[in-house]
Amino acid sequence: MVKRKFDKNQTKLGISTLDWNVPKDHISRFVGDFIEDVFPLLEIDEPKKKKRREPLPLDSMLKLLVYAKIQHIDRTSIIADMARYHDIFRFVCDDIRPSERSIQRYRREYGRYFEVLLQMTLKKAFDEGFTEFNHVAIDGTIKKAYNSNNNTISKKETKILVDYYEGRPVSPESLEKLHKPAQRILEKKDMSDEDKLELLYGIETQFTFTGQDRIPVNDIEARFMKGKKGNYMVAYNIQSAVDYDTKLICAINVTQSPTDHYELPAIAKKAIQNVNTKPKYISADTIYLNQISLSYLADEKIEGLIPTRKQSKEKIGKLNENPYHKDHFEYDYEQDAFKCPENQYLHFYAKYTEPHKDSKKPVKVKRIYNNYNACKNCNARTKCCASSQTHKTITEYGSELQKAMNHKMEKQKYKDEYAKRSSVEGPFGIFKEQFQIEKEVVVGMIKTEERINLDALAYNLIRLYNIKQEIENTTEDLEDFCESTSIKNQLQLTATIF
Structure with missing residues (x-):
């Protein structure tokens, strides 16, 4: 075998375009x-x-x-x-x-244009007939902020530093007792006193706005939130709306709220704006079941699908094992009463309202159900009631809208539709496992939302590409089948493939 020795200095001429090495369907x-x-x-x-x-x-x-x-x-x-x-x-x-x-x-x-491009992916999906956005599912997760849990400053330390930089007398002892995060602000040489004072003013604003005891120094807009494992971390709440038919992300909303309770209206409005139509169904899990969410859905004339805590527990088989627990009392919507395991009815007794801790939130409606006479003569009273109780009392929270939602979610039609809600979980898993959003170095709520919108845009383009590839591949398979059948049987086969 003769081995040819190449001349490294040899010049070769050729013409190549930028796409010479890019497959046609890439x-x-x-x-x-x-x-x-x-x-x-x-x-x-x-x-x-x-x-x-x-x-x-x-x-x-x-x-x-x-x-x-x-x-x-x-x-x-x-x-x-x-x-x-x-x-x-x-x-x-x-x-x-x-x-x-x-x-x-x-x-x-x-970065602000990533959300606009996200809207364009949804328009493309609609124009090409992939979806009509009939069912949009909503859920939330938390994203760890670019800030350590220990890198926080207290209100007292913030006040000391503000006084110091505003020229008011501050004792050297109080400056020496500052914790490391506050000390780092004091010792930072690449930051002017005016910039430090502006940062401290921002931290004071966050104390007023969030009501927290400590504010993260590196990302002052982030908040302490509870993770799924029960641990607290400095994070942002990421709300997502996902289309069931295509699994496309319809909207992203980044908030400071530590829970999902009152986030449905904001993310639903964004989703409707982005898809330019109102979905027939909007589904969410139990944590969104409250007066604000239900009022919004009623005002917008959208079919909401939100189960009660009991319905969610029943679905996953986690009802309380005690047969006389509230989980095993069946509600009769016609009689407005609860039927106990001993076939006795606890009737509506009274309704109360409780002011919410947040004055901006609507009052809580509490409904009481009991039946003193039935409990007094019941043989199972000692099993059902505590030793200090004379009769069983059922307490229900929620307005008439919530009662109507509970009743609706008992029907099989809406249970089947709600089962589609699991589609919202997929994108979050992809965000965390493939796009590694936890490792993205972004500071501030606006910049965090812009980066998550870039993730969502990339995800949607992958989904659109895969949908188109599936349709094209299916069409090619059908064409090959028709052609092979025609040749094999010597037939003229005419077919229209959509």
């Missing part, structure tokens, strides 16, 4: 075509620099940022290298060579 082509189609609709006035070189084309930068996110690349240094050396990245971004700092700046300055 997702990079789909992303590039999508951005090019919708970019004029964004109507962005790109600033023109004087005396300096022309700015990088924004449409090319958007393609690069979106495609990098699809490939789960978040570090700007890696994105810059890929744009310079990787064939597919060069094709996507039209062979521009942005620096690491340029990528950081474009992602920061034009």
Whole structure:
């Protein structure tokens, strides 16, 4: 065997285009075509620099940022290298060579357009007949903020530092007793006194706004929230609305609320705005079942699907084992009474209202059900009632709207529709496992929402691409079947494939 020795200095001529190494059905082509189609609709006035070189084309930068996110690349240094050396990245971004700092700046300055592009993916899905957004499911999760749990400052320490920088007398002992986060503010040399005072004013505002005892120093808009494992962390509450038919994300809303209780109206409004239509059904889990959510759904004439705590526990087989627990008392909607395990009815007795701790929230409605005579003569009273009780009392919270929702969710038709709600869980899992949103270095509620919208945009483009590929592959399979059948049986077969 003769081995040929190549001349490293040999010059070769050839013609190659940017897409020479990109497969025809590659997702990079789909992303590039999508951005090019919708970019004029964004109507962005790109600033023109004087005396300096022309700015990088924004449409090319958007393609690069979106495609990098699809490939789960978040570090700007890696994105810059890929744009310079990787064939597919060069094709996507039209062979521009942005620096690491340029990528950081474009992602920061034009992050507000990610939500608009997200809206465009939903419009494309609707225009191509993939969905009509009949059922939108809502859920929430928390995202750890870029701030340690220990890097927080108290109200007292904030007041000491404000007094110090405003020129009021502060004893050296009180400055020495400050904890490390407050000490770091005091000792920070790359920050002017005016900037430190502005930061402290912002922290004071957050104390007033959130009612927390301590505020994170690095990300003052984040809040302490309880995770699924029961641990508390500095985080943001991420609300998501997902279309059942396509599993596309319809909206993202980032809030400071530590729980999901009153977040349905805000995320539902965003979803309706983004899809440009009202869904027939909006489903959510039990934590959203309250007067604010129900009033919103009633006002918007949307069929809400929100089960009670008992209905949720029944679905997963976790009703209380005690046969005389409230879980085993059946509510009779016609009689407005609870039927106990001994077939006795506890009738409506009285209704009370309790003011909410937050004056902006509606009052709580409490309804009492009991039957003193039935309990007095019942043989199971000692099993059903505590030793200090003379009779059983059932307490129900909620207005007439909640009663109507409870009744509706007992019907099989709505149970079957609500079963579709599980579609909302998928995107959150992909966000955390594949897009690694917990590792994204973002500070502030607005910037966090912009970055999550970029994640959602990348996710939606992957979903649209996969849906189109499934349809095209299915069509090709049918065409091949028709052609092979026609040849095999020597028949002229005419078929229309949609």
